[in-house]
Structure formats: structure tokens, C-alpha cells
Amino acid sequence: MTSIAAIVLAAGKGTRMKSARHKVLHEIAGRAMIDHLLASVEALGPERLVTVVGEAREQVQAKLGERSAFAVQEPQLGTGHAVLQAQGALAGFEGIVLVLYGDVPFVRTATMQAMIARLEAKDAPAAVVLGFQPDDALRYGRVIADKAGAISKMVEYKDASADERACTLCNSGLLAARADELFALLARVGNDNAQAEFYLPDIVNIAIADGRTCAVVTTDTPDEVAGINSRAELAAAEAQWQQLKREEAMADGVTLRAPETVFFSWDTEVAADVVVEQNVVFGPGVTVASGARIRAFSHLEGASVGEGVEVGPYARLRPGAKLEAGSKVGNFVEIKNATLGVGAKANHLTYLGDATVGEGANIGAGTITCNYDGYFKHKTTIGPRAFVGSNSALIAPVTIGADAIVAAGSAVSRDVADGELRMVRAEQLVKPGWADRFHDAMKKKKKDVSGK
Structure with a gap:
């Protein structure tokens, strides 16, 4: 040769x-x-x-x-x-x-x-x-x-x-x-x-x-x-590349609900029978397996999406995110350097960083993994079938065992054993009639000031 x-x-x-x-x-x-x-x-x-x-x-x-x-x-x-x-x-x-x-x-x-x-x-x-x-x-x-x-x-x-x-x-x-x-x-x-x-x-x-x-x-x-000499020509080249990539994806069996609103990266890999809704952006390093659905207004970068996974709407997958088969990430959920196991769910308003979530686990709305102490990153491990209640803070490094339950509103800083219930809340203080007396006093004060 x-x-x-x-x-x-x-x-x-x-x-x-x-x-x-x-x-x-x-x-x-x-x-x-x-x-x-x-x-x-x-x-x-x-x-x-x-x-x-x-x-x-x-x-x-x-x-x-x-x-x-x-x-x-x-x-x-x-x-x-x-x-x-x-x-x-x-x-x-x-x-x-x-x-x-x-x-x-x-x-x-x-x-x-x-x-x-x-x-x-x-x-x-x-x-x-x-x-x-x-x-x-x-x-x-x-x-x-x-x-x-x-x-x-x-x-x-x-x-x-x-x-x-x-x-x-x-x-x-x-x-x-x-x-x-x-x-x-x-x-x-x-x-x-x-x-x-x-x-x-x-x-x-x-x-x-x-x-x-x-x-x-x-x-x-x-x-x-075509040569590229200006920002306008750069934008035209981007549009040209994106159009070709969209056509290639659809020819390979990918459904694009609104093709002109989906943006791919140079190395995006999307399998047949994936559905991509409108206004989705793929950054570098994303693979999406067959049967997955990427819902509207989601942003993915450096992520692996398994078979039958649902992402979004309004989800963000950052580098190191791995979603295994049948898992689900819902609206306003962010995942970074974390694995969501088979069938696991994080449906709403959640941040999972430097974490492993076991098969079938459920992560409640508002849950976050507190993975950074200002100097180092730490890992959170959540076992299979664990249930983490809404508005919980998991302070890494920490492990939540298999089948464990973390009660809503808990700030967990120590490991939770398999099958254990962990509730970390301040004791509720009850003062009967206090609110009624408060409202009466404030109404009187307002009348004395305004005359009404």
C-alpha cells in the first residue's frame, strides 16, 4: 500500500x-x-x-x-x-x-x-x-x-x-x-x-x-x-452537522418528536427504538440503550442510559451518571457520578452525586446526597429496595442498607442497617391555642395603628 x-x-x-x-x-x-x-x-x-x-x-x-x-x-x-x-x-x-x-x-x-x-x-x-x-x-x-x-x-x-x-x-x-x-x-x-x-x-x-x-x-x-472563518459560518456548520446527525438517528430507528430542537454531540450513541422528545441536548459522552425515553428539556452529558429507562422532563445527567435498565429519573433531578440501579426511581427534585443506588430503591422528592465537605468528595451507598423519604439529606460518607427506610425530613449522618427505620428529626413542640392568640393580638395592633 x-x-x-x-x-x-x-x-x-x-x-x-x-x-x-x-x-x-x-x-x-x-x-x-x-x-x-x-x-x-x-x-x-x-x-x-x-x-x-x-x-x-x-x-x-x-x-x-x-x-x-x-x-x-x-x-x-x-x-x-x-x-x-x-x-x-x-x-x-x-x-x-x-x-x-x-x-x-x-x-x-x-x-x-x-x-x-x-x-x-x-x-x-x-x-x-x-x-x-x-x-x-x-x-x-x-x-x-x-x-x-x-x-x-x-x-x-x-x-x-x-x-x-x-x-x-x-x-x-x-x-x-x-x-x-x-x-x-x-x-x-x-x-x-x-x-x-x-x-x-x-x-x-x-x-x-x-x-x-x-x-x-x-x-x-x-x-x-465549506470553510469556517466567522462566528456566523461556525453556527452554519453546527446547523449543518446537527441536521445530518438527526437524519442519521431517525434512519437508524430513533424517534425524534421535534427533530429541529434536539442537539447531539459528535460522539452521541442512541440505539433504535429510543424516543427523544423536544428540546433535549446531548453533550459529549452519552450512550442511550434501546427502549429508553428522553423527555423534554433534559440535558445529558457523560452519561449511560440503559434499556427502558425514562429520563425527565427537565432532568440533568452529568458525567459519570449511569442509569441501569428500567430506572427512572424525573423532573428537576440531577445525577452526577452516580449509578441508579435496575428499576430504581428518583422522580422529583433530587440531587444524587457520588452515589450508588441499589435495585428497586425509591428516592423521595427533595432528597440530596451531601457529597462535598468543602475539600473532598464522599460517597453515599443506598441498598436495594431502600426507601428514602422526601426532603432527606444523606450526609456522605454514609450507607443506607437494603430494605431500610429513611423517614421524610431526616438528616442522616450515620449508617443505616438493613431493614432499619431511621428518623432524624427534632421533637415537635405543640402549644394549643397559641396561633389563635397570636392572630387576635396582631389584628388588634394593626387596627390601633391604621384605625381600620
Whole structure:
């Protein structure tokens, strides 16, 4: 198999994003846009990956760590100049190089494979360009090619003739070439243009002038090559991704009551026969098993939801929440780093943090686990079939035994044995007639003051 390397360009300043955060680190569906791209690249099993950085490079380097080698472009003198900076990092590499952009996150692995396959065709093109045909070609650079995809010319919009502008095949900027040819051609690119920059597409025209073949592969999904340069374009990319995810979920057997109000994360896993009601948000790290129902206005993150579980409405599952089969979490219940056992219930107004709740247990309304002492987190263990009455505070570390009952309004700070009743309340004080005397006295005082 041919060795593959990828160069990801991420040196731009991203001024239109107006952010202290590097542009490629802004998130779509809870995942940095550069990570969306690298997931597609890594599926190819590349031998090398080089990210070209410039502005705020320490942020990108910290994010990618050892996943990538880095080359610095300083100053930024165009896309051709950027790719040339990766030459040192690819020293000794003799395979195919893909040139990609960190702010073009949705390029599919299959599209990259199509570019590689075309480069390995019998006519051995010097370079393969990824083209697209948008609804409005606007001011994109044009790819002038025949029906077989052989390129005769690459031209920037401002330099194109009227006939060339009438061509709707546009240049995405993505390119594939063999390493030796890529860098040899780049060495010949000049900067005699209005911006005094070195443009990557110029290598195609140079190769054609040498009598070499260059080819274009056209994506059938123009949205996959959409670049993201502003907050508005980031929002559009999010909407695009969410729409595709919703369609995929429904095609896989998930019922979405109001699809446009459900938001998924990049790694959300929802099984068939799950029902998701309106206004539900899935953060990263959520799995939902078959037959579960996620009711309206619930927020889930880092949670595992078992078969037949009901969540919400208005529930919040935080990281480490695990709901086993048939359990139920009701309205205004929050669960964090806690397991709700098979058939267990917490129906109303409850916080369960750093806890294990046994099979069939019932947690009454207003119950909280007091898991934090200001310095450390502590665990609460509630046994099978235990019943915790409403408005109880379980002060961790504490264990409530199997079949035990905690009376409503109790503040439990010591373990409760199996089958035991624990009632922790102050003695009720009764003063017969006191309220009547109080009301009479206050009514008289009010009349003396107001005259009424």
C-alpha cells in the first residue's frame, strides 16, 4: 500500500472569528473543528501528519500534542509558502501527501481516498485537486477541466475571463500529490501577484506547462468543503452537522418528536427504538440503550442510559451518571457520578452525586446526597429496595442498607442497617391555642395603628 502523509494548514490569524482562541479549536457538536478533520484523516492510517501553525500556535500544539508534527509559518506568505514549511518534517517521506485545511473540518475519508485513487491512476497525474460545484460559484477560483477531469487551467476569479467565470467547477484548495513532486513544484512557484503571496494552486499550472497531466476529483457534497472563518459560518456548520446527525438517528430507528430542537454531540450513541422528545441536548459522552425515553428539556452529558429507562422532563445527567435498565429519573433531578440501579426511581427534585443506588430503591422528592465537605468528595451507598423519604439529606460518607427506610425530613449522618427505620428529626413542640392568640393580638395592633 502507498504510504500517506497529511499536511494540515492552520497558520492563519482567523481575524474574522474575533477570538482569543485559535480558529480551528472552536467547537462543532462539542468537538474542535480540527479534531473533526483529523478523525477523517486518521481513518486512512497516515504514516505522517504535519500541522502548519503560526498565530497562537501554542494553543494548537497543546491541543494536538503528539498526534502531529508541527511546522511554523512565520510570516504567512500564502498557501504555497505554508505547505513548503512542512518539507523538513516530511524529510525522507516518499509517498502521497494530502494538503488539507484545519478550518475545513467536514472532508470525508472517502473523499480523501478518491483523491488518492485518482493520483494512482494509469495517467499518473502530477497533482489531484478537489473540486466542487456550489449553488453560487461566487468568487471562488475556477478549475477548467474536460469531462474526464483532466485540468487545462487553474485560475483565480479575479484573473478569469468571462468564459472561465461561467465555469461552475470551483477549487476547494485541497490537493494531493507525491511528496517529491509536490515540493519540487512548490520550489518553482513565484509571488508575482497582487498579494505578493505564493499560491498552492500554481503548482498545477506549472505541471501542466511542463506537459504533465493534472486532474480534478469533484465532491458530490459541496458542504464538506465549506470553510469556517466567522462566528456566523461556525453556527452554519453546527446547523449543518446537527441536521445530518438527526437524519442519521431517525434512519437508524430513533424517534425524534421535534427533530429541529434536539442537539447531539459528535460522539452521541442512541440505539433504535429510543424516543427523544423536544428540546433535549446531548453533550459529549452519552450512550442511550434501546427502549429508553428522553423527555423534554433534559440535558445529558457523560452519561449511560440503559434499556427502558425514562429520563425527565427537565432532568440533568452529568458525567459519570449511569442509569441501569428500567430506572427512572424525573423532573428537576440531577445525577452526577452516580449509578441508579435496575428499576430504581428518583422522580422529583433530587440531587444524587457520588452515589450508588441499589435495585428497586425509591428516592423521595427533595432528597440530596451531601457529597462535598468543602475539600473532598464522599460517597453515599443506598441498598436495594431502600426507601428514602422526601426532603432527606444523606450526609456522605454514609450507607443506607437494603430494605431500610429513611423517614421524610431526616438528616442522616450515620449508617443505616438493613431493614432499619431511621428518623432524624427534632421533637415537635405543640402549644394549643397559641396561633389563635397570636392572630387576635396582631389584628388588634394593626387596627390601633391604621384605625381600620
